[in-house]
Amino acid sequence: MSTAVSPLAPKTYPDMPLLEGVRFATAEAGIKYKGRTDVLLMLLDAGTQVAGVFTRSRCPSAPVDWCRANLPGGAARALLVNSGNANAFTGKKGRAAVELSAEIVGKAVGCAPEEIYLASTGVIGEPLAAEKFAGVIDGLTGRAAAGSWLDAARAIMTTDTFPKVSTRTVDLGGVPVTINGIAKGAGMIAPDMATMLSFLFTDAPLSAAVLQDVLSASVGGSFNAITVDSDTSTSDTALLFATGAAVKRGAPAISDPADARLAAFRTAFFEVMLDLAQQIVRDGEGARKFVEVAVEGAQSDASAKRIALSIANSPLVKTAIAGEDANWGRVVMAVGKAGEPADRDRLAIWFGDVRVAVDGERDPGYSETAASAVMREEHIVIRVELGLGAGTATVWTCDLTKEYVAINGDYRS
């Protein structure tokens, strides 16, 4: 397995501002990996509110079950994340492991186990040795501080080649509030309700109901609009925590999702979500190309999205991109197989700015040279105009390379 950083990685990381009410630390618990951090503990001040979205898999992991069950409480005091083992399809042992984990952390933090949020990522089906957390919890709580968000993001990586962070500071009722987010994911990426793992934090004084509304409204165009390999994880989790610390600086406490003062916050939050989602695509296993698929003129936005995902998930489209081959016929194929309304003879397709097909056939002015030049770029935009209605959607994916096969042919060992 290659350990080189993805060529699509961001060239710089943002300075992540301090986020009042959040302290954290990482540790090496030896869950699976050796010589690297694999546990992240985030401590949240009393009063922190929480919202979440999760995988739609019928076989969700034990931590997903745990978070879902506790979310109605709306209160959170800590988040414990481990990499190396997903605690998925682990049956009664899995349930016991999350209960033990929450108990260990709850005791160290001094709160109810139900206020502890848990996430695990890694191999499916191996029992998780939660007792290993006991050995590192005192060190974690002792060290927890307003530390390096990059280190936090690094501790939750599996096949990721770079840590994923994003931040925005935005006005809320005349007071600047901050949103910091981290994420992990590189393979088994076709989120249906959330993504692999993403944790978002704000000091804005927002109620759990507001957080849930903001989070649910953002996920469709961000984490649910990316795919690496069409495979949906058992562990997809996105959690949004609000410490409310900004209330001390005069930020208004908001508990009504319809409050107009949320507008800027919603926009900034979506930007953080989209940034993190695109970073996951940029770290897609074996990826060498970042691909945007935009579908326009569909009968509805939902129809446009299904067609866009059909293109973005097609192995033949993705291998052609890997080979820098302007094989737009495969885009036609992927539109055709989507099962959505489409009229072959109205279809037009662009690679970048080059229109390659129009009115159901190759563009009369088609230039292989121009199309091939687009394919050599690192960032490729495929645009499809259906000519049927006003439905649009944009999704992001990467190419399918031999490296993807190599990485996934021997992941467990």
Added chain:
Amino acid sequence: MSTAVSPLAPKTYPDMPLLEGVRFATAEAGIKYKGRTDVLLMLLDAGTQVAGVFTRSRCPSAPVDWCRANLPGGAARALLVNSGNANAFTGKKGRAAVELSAEIVGKAVGCAPEEIYLASTGVIGEPLAAEKFAGVIDGLTGRAAAGSWLDAARAIMTTDTFPKVSTRTVDLGGVPVTINGIAKGAGMIAPDMATMLSFLFTDAPLSAAVLQDVLSASVGGSFNAITVDSDTSTSDTALLFATGAAVKRGAPAISDPADARLAAFRTAFFEVMLDLAQQIVRDGEGARKFVEVAVEGAQSDASAKRIALSIANSPLVKTAIAGEDANWGRVVMAVGKAGEPADRDRLAIWFGDVRVAVDGERDPGYSETAASAVMREEHIVIRVELGLGAGTATVWTCDLTKEYVAINGDYRS
């Protein structure tokens, strides 16, 4: 691109019996390939009846449109197939090309263009130079004979590494009748109504209505139960022709699909379809493993099939198989993402005879050695028991290797 024959190819080919009423020849028209046959003409005696099933793609090829339009006539006098160019997404030029092709062949054969069936396979989006058929048609009709079915199958190959033929002889009303079939396909294989290309012939005196019923009933468990890469072709076509020549030997002419004398014919026909479908999987691009996915205990057969295809189409399941990794956690993932009723905690999974998971967790007697031994086999059976109902389905696929990526990264050039 590798030209080696797939290691999964059949070790022997059947002796294909003469099929009265069918004569054929192949030629090199230079459509795309050099130094190999790329055109097949099959001549059918007067009175031949025909049935067909086609891709459900919303962007079907021009030959698919042509065959669909003529099928209600029920009569066929010739089949012209070319490889190298799919005549798909070719607009008005594509329609003109099929009309010209049918006219050239109809004139040579002495029948109406509507009795000429056409199929094309190869690159999508390139105009097809149908005038090239004019240069070879006299030679084809002159040479047409009860020749080598392997040669016929070879002329329609694209990325296939071996020709695909199958045959059965079966009793119809006390008289033996023959079914001969050929097929091509190796990539862009996830048939939704038919397969890439398959042509089946019988001397049984069956009406077009009977043929359509027999063909439609067989396709679900054969061509529609295989996948190489989840990508559905614009050109999928299966045509069944009956010359009726066996009537001279006393076979009964049957025009009612409910006729009980069809039972043995139906069974044999399905066997031919399944044999050809499995050969396509055995020639899956880059394939090194032949994989059977059997799902049992689903709420319905349709639900079982969707779950089986979710497993068979998963890049992570297929790369694990390529890597001989007994990663049954990915099977759990694929069950979970299928969107069908499934209860994680009732799930059991077998690799070959080795039960690897039961009751929602790893089998208590799990042996990595035993599971790994199964993965080293060439033919791997993955069985999933859902424990919900009586629904079952079996589908076939292959592994996903680096070779698949190599083959498809530079297909057009």
